[in-house]
Amino acid sequence: MGTTMNDVVLKVTDRIIERSAGTRGRYLDKIKAAQDAGVKRAHLSCGNQAHAYAAMEQDKDRLVAENAPNIGIVTAYNDMLSAHQPFKDYPDQIKAAAREAGGTAQVAGGVPAMCDGVTQGQIGMELSLFSRDVIALAAGVALSHNTFDSALYLGVCDKIVPGLVIAAATFGHIPGLFVPAGPMTSGLPNDEKSKVRQQFASGEIGRDQLMAAEMASYHGPGTCTFYGTANSNQMLMEFMGLHLPGASFVTPGTPLRDALTKEAARRALAITAQGNDYRPVSEVLDEKAFVNGIIGLMATGGSTNLVLHLPAMARAAGVLLDIEDFNDLSSVTPLMAKVYPNGLADVNHFHAAGGLAYMIGDLLDQGILHDEVRTMAGDGLSIYSSEPKLTDGVLTWGTGPTESQNDKILRPASDPFQSSGGLRELKGNMGRAVMKVSAVAPEHRVIEAKARVFHTQDAVKDAFKAGEFTEDTVIVVRFQGPKSNGMPELHGLTPALSVLQGRGLKVALVTDGRMSGASGKVPAAIHLSPEAADGGAIACVQDGDLLRVNAETGSLEVLSEGFDIRTPVSPDLSSNEEGLGRELFTAFRQHCGPSSEGGALIV
Secondary structure: OOOOOOHHHHHHHHHHHHHOHHHHHHHHHHHHHHHHOOOHHHHOOHHHHHHHHOOOHHHHHHHHOOOOOEEEEEEOOOOOOOOOHHHHHHHHHHHHHHHHOOOEEEEEEEOOOOOHHHHOOOHHHHHHHHHHHHHHHHHHHHHOOOOOOEEEEEOOOOOHHHHHHHHHHHOOOOOEEEEOOOEOOOOOOHHHHHHHHHHHHOOOOOHHHHHHHHHHHOOOOOEOOOOOHHHHHHHHHHHOOOOOOOOOOOOOOOHHHHHHHHHHHHHHHHOOOOOOOOOOHHHHOOHHHHHHHHHHHHHHOOOOHHHHHHHHHHHHOOOOOOHHHHHHHHHHOOEOEOEOOOOOEOHHHHHHOOHHHHHHHHHHHOOOOOOOOEOOOOEOHHHHHEEEEEEOOEEEEEEOOOOOOOOOOEOOOOOOOEOOOOEEEEEEOOEEEEEEOOOOOHHHOEEEEEEEEEOOHHHHHHHHHOOOOOOOEEEEEOOOOHHHHOOOEOHHHHHHHHHHHHOOOOEEEEEOOEOOOOOOOOOEEEEEEOOHHHOOHHHHOOOOOEEEEEOOOOEEEEOOOOHHHOOOOOOOOHHHOOOOOHHHHHHHHHHOOOHHHOOOOOO
């Protein structure tokens, strides 16, 4: 007898299927039309093909052969960003592995990859969210040449993976594997880095000491080691079946990392329409896959940014997600991991303790994940409870860990750190928001205090430096949504808010903006929708209003009389419209959807 599935997981899945019936049906009809056209190169003219193969030298004859599958590589390589620098050598590895397997591979195109770590608190952060749409568009241009039977997507960080997933779903008639670069090796522990940031924010140390700590933390090729959006993306790709099993957290420049990259090429060739194991992205990215992804997010205490990205990714596949889905799945998903900022460990420690293979296997045993899904690696999510090993140069997968190697980092679903996941929906007369509660201590999850209203995070920092916060306060930062200024992260507020909380004050943040996956231990009701620029209720809040933020009951309320009849304020947002490329994104700000639906322009 198989494992009995959790009733709530089944209920939410059925709800998503029902809600998505029309959009999913139209999506699948579109994909079927593309599939029915057959191998695309067969329909190209001789001139079309000559242009496509002119620079391919030794691969030309094989490309002309219609039965030889061709991989399109879409890469986010650049050598400024540590997470994407390792991709430099991937295309050559992939091409060599493809030739050995009887196929070919071409770099179809590149996509931009900006780093929120570089742009935190800077004007460039206002382009960050919309870079996801640009990435999807750029990948679409790359694949529009229509000469590819399968695709490999090389990307890691915050907006890059969601943008590539949107493109992969749009070109869902071809298979697509995501190929990661892995995390950098452990440097200065993240909790020590955080302490240094707080010391700098409170004036205890100088910029030289801050710089030394930051450089010791972010020190080499690979993803940042804290469990923010980038590493949450990697988790997601395994829970949703788009990675090779165990690929997420293998460090760059190692023999196992190289072996996994080459195997991705071989697998991409094996699952095209020309073979006997055709696995188009459209069949992998279904309603169950997105439910599994949400559960993975909750079980690991992952980034709140994925609450913004997952609805956009799902819409590209015709699947409609709602905040209530995240909330309900969180209520029955045990928090099994404590990785910074939820704990002291980094992702390398998490991986060593048993990592994703252990989590997936245990959640499947508890009936909390859907096993009956298609993945790029094979049928059934249980494949992802296996572990890659390199023995005498040969890559194999064996049984993954069935016990945690460190219960301070990773615990079984039957004895978790918390009985429910890391996210809560908050709603009330201010609208709907989300809070990552897994990093917030229980004594900080309920606050009732007067509001201080700001329109920029710099204004909050100035008030902090001026010593204006002397009592319990709910800090409201509005006009930070996608229509206002592109919804930049407000992670720059974390040190100041942490200092205030450390002084014994009760503080909370309420915003229509977003925080990163490293949002920390201060309660933050984020992604508030409708946003201020859409006339949302947050635009009616005034200094001194009594606010209640209750993450235990999921309540977000203004308690002051007369709030419901106020006229929303409409400040001049023209200063957000020009400089450092912001003028190029005017159409995005004017026409994007609400953050509750992903804040996207193109889906």
